[in-house]
Amino acid sequence: MSSSAVIVQPRLAVEDPHDCTDANDMLAVFDALFDGLVRYGKDGGYVPALASSWDVTPDARHWTFRLREDLSFHDGSPCDAAAVCQSLTRMARPDKGYTLGAPGVWHQYLGDAEIEAIDPHTVAIRLSKPIADLLDILVYGYVIAPSALARYEAGDTSQPVGTGPYRLVSYEPGHALHLQRFDGWHGERPANAELTFRLEQNREARLDMLISGQAQVANSLDFEASKALEDTGRHTRVTSLVPVAIIYLFNAFKGPLTDSRVRRALNLAIDRQALIDRVVRGAAKPLTGFVSPAHFGSLPSEDLRPDRDQAQRLLTEAGFSDGLTIEVDCPTRLPDEAEALTAALAEQLSAIGVTLNIHLHTDREAYAHGVRLKQVRDMCVFDSSPLSTFRILAEKIDQRANGSWWLGFHNAEVEDLLDRARATVDPIERAEIFKKAFHALQVDPPWLYLYNPLRVTGLSGSWPDWRMRQDCVLDVTRLPDFQTGKRAP
Structure with missing residues (x-):
């Protein structure tokens, strides 16, 4: 009897993989169906995927x-350098890479690049500006079969055809996605x-499905309720740091x-x-810088005490010895x-004479558009999600880029460090630049x-060594065989 697994999660759709997303549930589906030139490695960094070397x-x-030999798509057509270039070129269009109000995410890096198939097994990318962290972008450069691109262009994303470890069997929108292992996949079976x-979408229902045996994997479980899994002896509870940063963007324009x-x-x-304990009941880790400890070149502070x-x-030096009122934009989700x-933040800041005047927003997409258009008051609740130190600096902090989520901040030293990092191929040297x-x-x-939030994943059975990937995306190729009890690859 062939092994199978049911994965239950709060979000499920089959979308266009060339539209940028940092939603972990969406990326889990993309990674099951598609490949890029590289993949995230088990222990960090990048490993070959469609490319055998670079x-x-x-x-x-x-x-x-340089591509692997004899690559093929799920429909049996060959995956060669021309097919890879076709997908990368599509990904780089200004109308692609759209997410929550930020169009052209990939266009800013690849829009003016020369992407060429040198021969059937060689892809060349010539950039107008240096990007030593190009693999941060290409890990999301999913390759779609040329035979499926016409459907994608017409807006039909329900029949994905990639080279990934699993191929589509059927899709029930709003309910389920059924996949079968692709025996032609290049990686370990x-x-x-x-x-x-x-x-x-209900957290309690996901936990119940896992405990009752209706699911073998349950993602994004309630932090407290899921602790019951540790007492059963029949389940594994894994807590993972999500590299998404929960922050307030500061309006540095005025x-x-x-x-x-x-x-x-x-x-x-x-x-x-104290904020974590009160607001999310311990389901997070303190963040002391612009990227998480999982990010390349981060240098978290050991001292978390407030001063x-x-x-x-x-505040006194800045002329606010008598107090300060800050206008805050806050979404409801x-x-x-x-x-x-x-x-809770307002209570804490009152201790230094700061008052928050809060403005609520119920339409989250309109809220994101407002931030992109710089229509914010003094500060606003937001997040920062790419697992790429380079991308966050380039898209959100560099004044010269005037990115979607940049709000007037300028630091010449940091921009100089970013320029140096762009052109520093040696990863050890580049990490030191990012630390500065x-x-x-x-x-x-x-x-x-x-x-940074903590995400809880539950698995059926005892798997003490199983860990989530560093980007906190479920990698289905690393799941154990739940029927035979064999460990993951």
Whole structure:
């Protein structure tokens, strides 16, 4: 009897993989169906996927990827360099890479690149500017079979055809996605012959499905309720750090947060662990910089204690010794705890004479568009999600890029460090550059840094060594065989 697994998760859809998303449930589906040139490695970094190897010139502008032999799509057609280039070129269009109000995410990096099939097994990418972290982008460069592209262009994404470890059997929108192992996949054979992704938005119901045996994997479980799994002896509870940063964006165009001393004072004043305990019941880890500890080149602070005396001194120096009122835009979801978080933050900041005047927004997509259009008050609740230190600096902090989520911040030292990192191929040297940028953005913060959420995944059976991938996306190729008890690859 062939092994199978049911994965239950709060979000499920079959969308266009060339539209940028950081939603972990969506990426789990994409990674099951498609490949890029590279994949995330089990222990960090990148490993070969469609590409067996790659080279980059010392100036980080010209990349060459050599494809594996005999690659094929799920429909039996060959996956050669021309097919790869066709998908990368489509991904780089200004109308693609659209997510929550930010069009052309990939276009800003690849829009003016020369993407060429040198021969059937060689892809060349010639960039106009150096990008030493190009693999951060190409890991999401999913390759679609040319035979399916016409349907995608017509808006029909329900029949995906990729090269990934699983192929589509059937799709029931709003309910389930049925997949079968693709025997022509280039990688190590996944343990489960069949997979079913099921949609269940209720956390309690997902936990019940796991405990009752209706599902073998349940994602995004309630942090407290899922602790019951540890007592059964028949389940595994895995807690993973989500690299998404929960933050408040500071409006550095106008108002009190144009002053670096005020921005730093707010970061010094808050007790992050107290916020976590009160608002998300411990389901997060404190964030002390612009990227998470999972990010390349991060340098988290060991000291998490608030320093309200120093915060008060900075506010006094900035001319706010008699108090300060800050206007805050707050959505009612994404993050879903935004209202409770803002209320708790207001209590903490009152200790240094800061008052928050809160403006609620119920339409989350309109809210994101408003942020992109710089239509925010003094600060707003938001998140920062790419697992790429380079992308966050380039898209959200570099003044010269004027990115969708940039709100007027400028730090010449950090921009110089970004330029150096772009052209530094050696990863050890580049990590040191990013560490300097991390420190500089602790001294001069563009945002109010709060926390990284923790995500709980439940598995049927005892798998003490199983871990989520570093981007907190479920990699179905690493799932164990739930019927035979064999470990994951």
